[in-house]
Amino acid sequence: LSSFSSMAVIVSMALLLLLVKSSSAQLSTNLYPLLALSYFSTVKSGVQSAISAEKRMGASLLRLFFHDCFVDGCDGSILLDNTSNFTGEKDALPNKNSVRGFDVIDKIKKQVEKACPGVLGRRDSTTASESAANNNIPPPSSSLSNLISKFSAQGLSPKRHDCLSGAHTLGKARCISFRAHIYNDSDIDNSFAKTRRANCPSKSGSGDNNLAPLDFETDTEFDNYYYKNLIIKKGLLHSDQELFNGGSADSQVKSSC
Ligand code: HEM
Ligand SMILES: *[C@@H]1O[C@H](CO)[C@@H](O)[C@H](O)[C@H]1NC(C)=O
Ligand SMILES: *[C@@H]1O[C@H](CO)[C@@H](O)[C@H](O)[C@H]1NC(C)=O
Ligand SMILES: *[C@@H]1O[C@H](CO)[C@@H](O)[C@H](O)[C@H]1NC(C)=O
Numbered sequence: 133l134s135s136f137s138s139m140a141v142i143v144s145m146a147l148l149l150l151l152v153k154s155s156s157a158q159l160s161t162n163l164y165p166l167l168a169l170s171y172f173s174t175v176k177s178g179v180q181s182a183i184s185a186e187k188r189m190g191a192s193l194l195r196l197f198f199h200d201c202f203v204d205g206c207d208g209s210i211l212l213d214n215t216s217n218f219t220g221e222k223d224a225l226p227n228k229n230s231v232r233g234f235d236v237i238d239k240i241k242k243q244v245e246k247a248c249p250g251v252l253g254r255r256d257s258t259t260a261s262e263s264a265a266n267n268n269i270p271p272p273s274s275s276l277s278n279l280i281s282k283f284s285a286q287g288l289s290p291k292r293h294d295c296l297s298g299a300h301t302l303g304k305a306r307c308i309s310f311r312a313h314i315y316n317d318s319d320i321d322n323s324f325a326k327t328r329r330a331n332c333p334s335k336s337g338s339g340d341n342n343l344a345p346l347d348f349e350t351d352t353e354f355d356n357y358y359y360k361n362l363i364i365k366k367g368l369l370h371s372d373q374e375l376f377n378g379g380s381a382d383s384q385v386k387s388s389c
Contacts, residue, residue, distance in 0.1 A: 167248060170247050170248055171244065171247070171248050174240070174243050174244050174247040174248070175240055175244060178236070178239060178240035178243055178244075179193065179236075179240070182233075182236040182239075182240075187352045188232075188303060188304060188351075188352070189232070189233060189236060190302060190352070191299075191302035191303025191304070191351070191352075192231070192232035192233040192303065193233045193236060193237075194299055194302065194303075195231065195232075195299070195303065196210065196231050196232070196233045196234075196237070198269075198296075198299070199221070199226060199227055199231055199265065199269055200221075201286075202265075202268045202269050202282075202286055203221060203260070203261055203264045203265050203268055203269075204257065204261070204264065207256060207257035208256030208257055209221060209256075209257040209259065209260040209261070210222070210227070210231070210260070210265075211234065211237060211256060212256070212257070212259070212260040217259065218259050218260055218261060218262075219260075219261075219262040219263075220260045220262060221260045221261065221262055221264075221265040222234075223262060224262045224263075224265030224266050224269075225265075225266050225271070226265060226266070226269040226271065227265060227269075229306075229341070230306065230309075268282065268285065268286070269282070270282040270283075270371065271371075272305075272309045272310065272313075272369040272370055272371045272372075273312065273370055273371070274370070274371045274374065275374060276374040276375065276377070276379045276380070276381060279293055279371060279374060280293055283296075290380065290381065290384075291384060291389075293381075294375060294381050294384040294385065294389060295384075295389035297358070297372065297375060298356065298358050298359065298388075298389055299358075300346040300347060300358050300368075300369070300372055301346070301347045301350070301351075301353070301354055301355055301356065301357055301358040302346070302347070302351060302352065302353075302354060303345075303346050303351060304343040304344060304345055304346060304351060305343065305344060305346055305368055305369060306340060306341050306342065306343060307331070307332035307333070307339050307340055307341065307342040307343075307344070308336075308340040308341070309369060310328065310332065310344065310368050310369050310370070311332055311334065311336070312370060313367075313368070313369060313370040313373065314328045314329055314332060315329065315334050317370060317373070319365060319373050319377045320365050320366075320367075320373065321364060321365040321366050324348070324365070324366045328344055328368070331344065332344065344368060345368070346358070346368050346369070346372070347361060348361065348366060348368070349361065356388040356389075358372075359376075359385050359386075359388040359389070360388075362375055362376035362385050363376055363385065363386065
């Protein structure tokens with residue numbers, strides 16, 4: 133704050149008042165300096181405290197946004213519970229028993245509302261769609277061409293797909309998400325498959341929720357091991373290894389985005 137002149141502070145306050153007065157129903161996305169400072173510091177400290185309470189939460193929040201954004205844009209639709217008008221996204225196949233972080237989002241929303249009451253941001257969607265979540269978000273059994281087409285449906289190129297997949301340098305997956313890959317696929321390192329089988333029984337229904345890191349090297353560090361692992365056939369999900377399996381994404385994986 134020391135770099136703000138008092139004039140800038142006064143102007144910002146005036147703009148803030150103007151904004152509050154003239155827009156009782158409308159939230160603004162304009163980031164006036166003071167407001168932006170307050171908004172971002174509130175969000176940032178909320179995220180930081182959630183991650184220091186549990187390291188995996190960074191990964192979980194990132195994935196929550198991905199799943200929100202693939203249904204009608206990044207509009208908070210994933211946060212909505214069922215109403216009489218629609219079935220929400222929380223129980224869709226890619227989300228149920230899997231997406232985490234709703235409590236963190238709720239907590240941060242309350243803190244933002246307190247710090248910047250009713251002024252800044254964007255109103256959440258008023259509708260959601262379970263079927264769009266099921267249709268738009270690719271499952272881990274996807275082939276490379278399925279992945280590319282689901283991303284293309286969101287306006288994302290194959291290169292974007294290759295690079296966004298690097299988010300799997302963070303976080304964990306349940307046995308149910310990688311069982312078929314470690315028992316039935318041939319594009320997997322033998323000793324890696326064996327290690328993963330030890331905590332993920334082949335029988336469907338047993339150990340379904342047992343966790344393994346998506347990046348076996350460093351699952352809380354944002355680095356490029358995701359791509360290095362694919363090159364040595366140690367991708368956890370079938371869909372991960374599809375990026376390096378003799379197809380069109382191989383060269384991108386070698387250059388790690
Ligand atoms: C390319 C297609 C993708 C597929 C098929 C896919 C699939 C999955 C699956 C099956 C899991 C494990 C879920 C579970 O077992 O509960 C997972 C976890 C995760 N995904 Fe993806 N994903 C994809 C793309 C992305 C993208 C684009 C992002 C973000 C930019 C992302 C971020 C994550 C993160 C961070 C986790 C770990 C979450 C946690 O530990 O709570 N994924 N993904
Ligand atoms: C939402 O509705 C769906 C479909 O009717 C149902 O399967 C699900 O259990 C409901 N979720 C909750 C939390 O009520
Ligand atoms: C359902 O939609 C109607 C029409 O848009 C709206 O007036 C009503 O409040 C909605 N009901 C709920 C529970 O959101
Ligand atoms: C592996 O493939 C066989 C034959 O398709 C199938 O019966 C079995 O359920 C699969 N196993 C797993 C763990 O996916």
